Amino acid sequence: MNHVLERTPHPPTRALSLETLGMTMRFGNFTALRDVSIKVPAGSFHVLLGENGAGKSTLVKCIMGFNRPTAGQLTIDGREVEVPNPRAAHDLGLGMVYQHFTLVPSLTAAENLVISRADVPAKINWGKEREALSAFMATMPFQVPLDVPVGRLAAGEKQKLELLKQLYLGRKFLILDEPTSVLTPSEADELLGMVRGLTTAGDLTCLMISHKFREVTAFADEVSVLRRGEYAGGGKVSDLSTADMAAMMIGEKELVRSAKRVETSGNVILEVKGAKAPDRSGFKTIEIGDLKVKAGEIVGIAGISGNGQMELMQILAGQRPLEEGEIRVKDTPYKASRTEARKFNVRYLPEEPLKNACAPKMTVAENIFFRDFDAKGGKNQFWLDGRRMMAEAARLVGDYKVKTASLASPIASLSGGNVQRAVLARELTGEVDLLVIANPCFGLDFSAVAEIRARIMAARNAGTAVLLISEDLDEILELSDRILVMSEGHIAYETPAATAEIGEIGKYMAGHH
Amino acid sequence: MTTDIGLWGVPLAILGGAIRVSTPFIFVSVGEALTERSGRVNLGLEGTLVFGAMSGYAIAYQTNSAWIGLLAAAFFGMLFGLFHGWICKLPKVNDIALGIALMIFGSGLAFFFGKPYIQPVAPHLPAISLGWWSDVPQVQAALRVNVLFIAGIALAIAASWMLKNTKVGLTIRVAGDSADAARALGIDVNNVRLWSTAAGGALAGIGGAYLSLYYPGSWNEEISSGQGLMAVALVIFARWSPINCAYASLLFGGAGALGPALQSVGVTQGYYLFYAAPYVLTLGLLIATSSTTRAMTSAPGELSITK
Numbered sequence: 069m070n071h072v073l074e075r076t077p078h079p080p081t082r083a084l085s086l087e088t089l090g091m092t093m094r095f096g097n098f099t100a101l102r103d104v105s106i107k108v109p110a111g112s113f114h115v116l117l118g119e120n121g122a123g124k125s126t127l128v129k130c131i132m133g134f135n136r137p138t139a140g141q142l143t144i145d146g147r148e149v150e151v152p153n154p155r156a157a158h159d160l161g162l163g164m165v166y167q168h169f170t171l172v173p174s175l176t177a178a179e180n181l182v183i184s185r186a187d188v189p190a191k192i193n194w195g196k197e198r199e200a201l202s203a204f205m206a207t208m209p210f211q212v213p214l215d216v217p218v219g220r221l222a223a224g225e226k227q228k229l230e231l232l233k234q235l236y237l238g239r240k241f242l243i244l245d246e247p248t249s250v251l252t253p254s255e256a257d258e259l260l261g262m263v264r265g266l267t268t269a270g271d272l273t274c275l276m277i278s279h280k281f282r283e284v285t286a287f288a289d290e291v292s293v294l295r296r297g298e299y300a301g302g303g304k305v306s307d308l309s310t311a312d313m314a315a316m317m318i319g320e321k322e323l324v325r326s327a328k329r330v331e332t333s334g335n336v337i338l339e340v341k342g343a344k345a346p347d348r349s350g351f352k353t354i355e356i357g358d359l360k361v362k363a364g365e366i367v368g369i370a371g372i373s374g375n376g377q378m379e380l381m382q383i384l385a386g387q388r389p390l391e392e393g394e395i396r397v398k399d400t401p402y403k404a405s406r407t408e409a410r411k412f413n414v415r416y417l418p419e420e421p422l423k424n425a426c427a428p429k430m431t432v433a434e435n436i437f438f439r440d441f442d443a444k445g446g447k448n449q450f451w452l453d454g455r456r457m458m459a460e461a462a463r464l465v466g467d468y469k470v471k472t473a474s475l476a477s478p479i480a481s482l483s484g485g486n487v488q489r490a491v492l493a494r495e496l497t498g499e500v501d502l503l504v505i506a507n508p509c510f511g512l513d514f515s516a517v518a519e520i521r522a523r524i525m526a527a528r529n530a531g532t533a534v535l536l537i538s539e540d541l542d543e544i545l546e547l548s549d550r551i552l553v554m555s556e557g558h559i560a561y562e563t564p565a566a567t568a569e570i571g572e573i574g575k576y577m578a579g580h581h
Numbered sequence: 582m583t584t585d586i587g588l589w590g591v592p593l594a595i596l597g598g599a600i601r602v603s604t605p606f607i608f609v610s611v612g613e614a615l616t617e618r619s620g621r622v623n624l625g626l627e628g629t630l631v632f633g634a635m636s637g638y639a640i641a642y643q644t645n646s647a648w649i650g651l652l653a654a655a656f657f658g659m660l661f662g663l664f665h666g667w668i669c670k671l672p673k674v675n676d677i678a679l680g681i682a683l684m685i686f687g688s689g690l691a692f693f694f695g696k697p698y699i700q701p702v703a704p705h706l707p708a709i710s711l712g713w714w715s716d717v718p719q720v721q722a723a724l725r726v727n728v729l730f731i732a733g734i735a736l737a738i739a740a741s742w743m744l745k746n747t748k749v750g751l752t753i754r755v756a757g758d759s760a761d762a763a764r765a766l767g768i769d770v771n772n773v774r775l776w777s778t779a780a781g782g783a784l785a786g787i788g789g790a791y792l793s794l795y796y797p798g799s800w801n802e803e804i805s806s807g808q809g810l811m812a813v814a815l816v817i818f819a820r821w822s823p824i825n826c827a828y829a830s831l832l833f834g835g836a837g838a839l840g841p842a843l844q845s846v847g848v849t850q851g852y853y854l855f856y857a858a859p860y861v862l863t864l865g866l867l868i869a870t871s872s873t874t875r876a877m878t879s880a881p882g883e884l885s886i887t888k
Contacts, residue, residue, distance in 0.1 A: 155767045170765045172758045173882060175751070183751040184766055190748050350872065 080161045083273040084144055084241040085110035086131070091140035093126050100126040101137070104299045106292045108241075110145070111270040113263065115284045115305075116277045117317055118294035119513040124277050127294065128243050131275075132164050133157045144241070158186070163239030165230045165247050173219030177212055177229055181236050204236055209262045222374040224251045228259065235266075244276040248283060252372055252577045253541065253570060260287045279514075281310045293317055317514065329549075330529045334363025335398075337502050337533035340384075342393035347379050347557060354379045354557040356393070363501065366524070366534040368548030368565070370541055372577055376557035377537045378419075381506045384535070385416050397502060410443070412502065415495040419507035422487045428480035432472050433461035435479045436494050464493040469519075485516030492523055503527055506537040521547060541573065553577055586719055591842045597723030598838020599831045600730055601796050605630065605788035606830035607733035609812035611740050611823045612784030616662075618744065618821055619777035620757035620770070620883030621669060624680025626785040627809030628687020629661040633789025635695035638800040641790075642703035650703065651790045658786020659779045661687060666775035676885060684810070698800050706795045729791050733827070736784070740823035753777055757881035785809060818867055820879040829863075836862045 086108045093101040101123045108114045118124045130137040133151035141148055144160055151157045171180050182188060182197055198214075205211060212221070212229045221229065227247055234242055244263070248256035264287050266272040278284060284291055285305060292302035293316040301316040340359040347354050354376045361367045371377050382388035384395065386404025395402045397412045408414070418424035426435050437457040442449055444456070461475050468489045472482055479487060488508065495503070505524065509517040524547060528534050537554075538544050544551055551568050553561040553576040561576035563569075586593070609626050616623050623629075633654035641650025665683055669676050709731075712724030744750035756763045756773040763770045792808075793800045815833060819825035840855035 154765065158767075166765075170759075170762045172755045172762045174758045174879070175754060179751060179754075183748070183755055186767075188748045188751070192746050192748065192751070194746065 080145075080240045082240065083111040083267065083270050084161055085146070085273065086162075086241055086275070087143045088127070088131065089141040089143070091127060091130055091142075092138050093123075093130055093135055094138045099297055101130070101297045104140075104294065104297075106299070106302070108273060108275055108290075110273050111267050112289045113267045113274045113276070113287055115288040115291045116275060116294065117279075117284070117291055117313060118277075118300075119317055119515075122294040122317075123297040124294055125245070126297070128164065128245065128275070128277065131157070132162060132243065158237070158239070161238070161240040162243070163234040163237060163241070164243040164245065165227070165234060166245050169218075169226050169230065171218045171226060171229060171233075174217055176215050176217055177221070178214040180218055180229070181214075181233055184233055184237060186237075205232075208232060208235070209265075210258065222372060224255050224372055227251060231259065231263070235272075240271070241273045242275070244274060246277055246279065248278075248280065253574045254578055255372075256283065257286070263287075281313060284313065285310065328529075329525065332364025332529065332531060334365065334531060334533070336360050337363050337398060338384075338504075338535060339396040339399075340393070341396070343383060343390050343395065344392040345379060345383055345388050345390050347376060352376075352557055353391075354383070356380065356383070356559060359552070359559065361502070361533040361535050363533045364528060364531045365549045366528050366536055366547050368544035368551045369535065369537045369554050369559075370544045370551060370573060370577060371539065371554035373539050375554050375577075377506065377539070377554055379557070380554070381416075381418060381504065381537055384504050385418070413499050414502045414504070415500050417491060417495050417503065417505040417508055419510060421491040422480060422484070425491045426479050426487065429478050431476045432465065432470070432479050432482065432490060433457055433475040436461045436464055436490055439494055439497075464497060465490070468493040468523075485512045485520075488512060488516065488520060492520060496523060496527055500527060500532045503532050503534045504537075505534065507539055508536075509538075509540065509543060541570070541577075545570070586717060588846060590719060590846050591839075593719050593723045594842030594845060595835045595838045598842065599835035600723070600726055601834070602837050603827075603830040603834030604727060604730045604733050604796075605791050605808055606812045606815060606833055607737060607827050608729075608784045608788035608791070609809055610815045610819065610826040610830055611733070611737050612781035612788075613813050613816045614819065614821055614823050614826050615740060615753065615784075616774075616778045616781035617816055617884060618757045618881055619753045619774045620760065620881055621666070621676050621774045621778055622680060622813075622884060623662065623665050623683075623778050623781055624677055624810070624813060625661065625665055625683025625687060626680075626781065626813055627805060627807065628684040628691075629658050629782050629785040630687075630789040630792070630809035630812075631805045632661065632687045632691040633658045633786030634793040634804050635691035635698065635789075635800055637786070637790030638703050638793035639695065639698045641794055642698060642701050645704060647704045647706045647794050650794055651706065651787060654786040654790035655783045656786070658789070659783035661786070662779035662782020663775065665782065666771075666778035669778070670771045670775065688805075692802050695800055695802070699802075702799070703794065705798055706791070708795070727791070727795050729787070729795065737823045737827035744823070754881075757883050760883050785812075788812070814863070818863055821881060822879070833859045833863065 089105050091101055091104045104123070104127055116124050116127070126135065129135040131142060131151070133153045133156055136152070142151060143149065149160060151160070175183070178198065178201055181201060182192060201214060210228055212225050212232060218226060218229065248259065251259060260283060263272065263274050267274050288305050290302065290304055291308065291313060293300045293313060295317060338361040340356045343356040345354050369377060369380070379388055383390060384404065397414060402408055402412065422428055434457070437460060440460065441452055441457065458475060465472060465475065470486050470489045470493065472486060479490060482490065508520055508524065512520070521543065524534060536544065536547055545565065545568065548565045551563050551565050551573065552559050553573055555576055561573065609630060613623060613626055636657045637650040637654030640653035641647045644650070661683065665679060668674055668679055706727060706729060708725045708727045710721060710724065711726050712721035715721060744754060752768055752773055755766060756768055756770045760770050792804050797804070815829045816826060819829040836859040839858045840852050843855055844852045
């Protein structure tokens with residue numbers, strides 16, 4: 069009987085086991101993955117650890133059929149299978165939740181779920197579909213509004229919907245690519261707890277890519293570590309310490325330690341008073357009643373994405389006009405013009421620097437020179453001084469260890485960490501009195517993160533007032549002197565970092581207060 | 582015989598104008614809305630419209646049947662759409678630039694083949710008199726409605742329904758909003774766009790046939806005078822909704838009738854200014870409904886103009 073079931077094209081009803089044997093992937097001369105064999109038993113929760121570029125994504129892409137491995141085999145439930153494309157993987161019952169969202173923003177959750185099915189009827193009977201959807205949702209531990217366009221959902225809700233979608237499609241082996249990077253600690257626990265429950269019940273096998281050791285130790289059974297495309301170790305989570313796993317991930321490399329926090333005291337540099345502005349949807353209002361940042365202090369703004377942090381950054385950078393209230397820098401009204409920013413030494417480091425702080429196709433040197441190209445020693449310059457540009461760029465590229473083929477390469481050709489270093493080099497050069505940063509380490513690997521955080525700390529110690537807007541709570545806790553929580557467009561909570569409690573912060577992030 | 586109905590003539594003329602003038606706008610803009618919802622802009626519809634007008638007229642004259650002419654216009658329009666969609670499949674092709682090239686190419690081709698058909702008279706498409714209940718000739722004239730107008734309204738409603746309630750409709754929206762998501766769902770984005778552009782082209786061809794086979798009802802080289810281009814702009818104004826496209830076309834057609842209507846009731850000064858009414862109205866509404874701080878949520882995410 070079992071035999072017959074295995075041959076049918078219908079999706080499986082129980083959790084699947086999966087094994088890769090000598091998986092190798094070459095792109096031209098570059099070997100992204102070398103002879104990787106991992107084993108994921110049915111109903112287990114397996115974590116794939118590794119730095120950026122360690123080959124984790126390449127491995128899961130080979131499993132999901134996005135890449136054809138140069139060599140190696142894939143077996144599912146003990147049978148060798150060919151996965152020529154993602155559709156074949158789906159037919160086998162494999163599913164993946166990606167780091168970027170694959171939901172269609174303008175479609176509602178219901179529409180997204182229905183269109184993702186392989187057997188959508190030509191004419192969709194919404195009455196019937198809706199009933200089926202509510203019946204399905206009733207069996208799920210969390211809910212997502214079905215009738216709102218997905219673009220208007222918060223990141224946490226989108227991630228839940230991504231997971232719901234995979235379960236709705238009846239997938240029995242799920243790959244999760246850093247699924248909790250946009251969630252609060254309690255949301256993350258809820259999501260992973262639910263996945264854990266499904267794996268324990270034998271309904272699902274899960275392979276998760278993660279950087280967070282806390283999640284690994286709390287939820288996973290086993291772990292495999294990749295380093296530079298090769299299998300670096302692994303085993304049962306209960307047999308390994310966090311230090312063991314970190315050592316496997318990083319190898320022998322020295323990490324840059326965050327600079328020590330020195331005692332500072334300074335005047336108020338940035339002050340936002342009674343500021344009101346519409347958010348990007350235009351339906352809600354961002355209200356910042358009273359926000360002060362002093363010299364030599366890092367104020368961290370925590371919050372789940374979509375709670376007004378992006379708008380706050382835009383307000384401070386002059387991209388979003390205020391309806392009421394004002395921004396003052398050094399006790400002077402501030403409108404964020406280039407002249408003012410230069411006069412008061414205000415610097416910005418927006419999130420996704422390649423998109424928001426660079427001209428992607430211009431060269432590294434030109435991008436580094438953006439702040440100074442039209443002024444030298446307080447005097448305006450008409451002609452572009454190419455020699456000065458090259459000298460400056462060469463110096464900063466050296467100082468900040470930006471890895472680039474040449475100063476004349478387009479900045480878009482650099483890796484994420486190196487773009488971030490180049491922008492940081494530009495923004496931290498010279499005298500900086502106020503630095504406004506958003507998600508500086510998003511998507512960067514271990515060593516780049518440590519280095520960039522050290523730079524920020526060094527700026528603080530030198531007397532810069534730093535406003536750090538970040539969705540990464542660990543980053544906020546590591547760097548901040550004071551922590552503010554932003555929720556639904558306003559500042560909901562404030563605490564000195566020294567006495568901060570994660571649980572309390574999480575509660576305010578989730579909006580329960 | 583005419584009855585003097587005084588100033589009542591103005592709203593009546595606007596109504597009649599709205600119905601008469603709007604039809605080609607409805608077809609072209611609904612077609613373009615479908616194309617743009619799939620993530621591509623076809624600016625070449627002006628050329629398609631002109632070629633549709635010419636080919637529809639020519640075939641109607643040759644076969645002595647306006648309906649066959651109409652079908653021919655739709656067919657040639659579809660060919661233009663397929664051509665646009667096929668070229669856009671090639672790497673590094675910009676749909677806007679290609680559209681401009683096709684606009685000029687379509688018009689030029691129509692002028693070249695259309696020279697012999699400027700003189701002859703082709704059969705017209707039939708109209709339905711919805712004004713039978715009235716004795717006033719102006720009312721009857723205003724309510725002589727071409728079948729294509731009714732078809733156009735039905736088309737706009739059907740297209741809106743399709744985008745919401747069918748697999749094809751959802752597929753088009755997915756392809757237009759996020760190519761990555763579409764690929765993850767196994768949708769061939771290029772193919773969806775190819776056929777959406779083809780459908781848009783066919784509808785633009787029908788719009789052209791209306792021009793030459795009903796109103797104004799003859800073929801000449803100035804027949805379109807930029808209506809195809811204006812219809813593409815109406816799609817943005819209508820925020821990519823086919824139903825809104827129909828409303829926008831009616832508004833545009835009605836405003837266009839304002840100038841001639843005022844002239845007919847004896848306003849002799851400055852009525853030329855009213856010829857600009859549709860453009861001023863559109864511009865005004867666009868400014869009034871736009872915002873510098875709010876994102877245009879309805880815009881398909883994959884359009885090269887919104888990216």
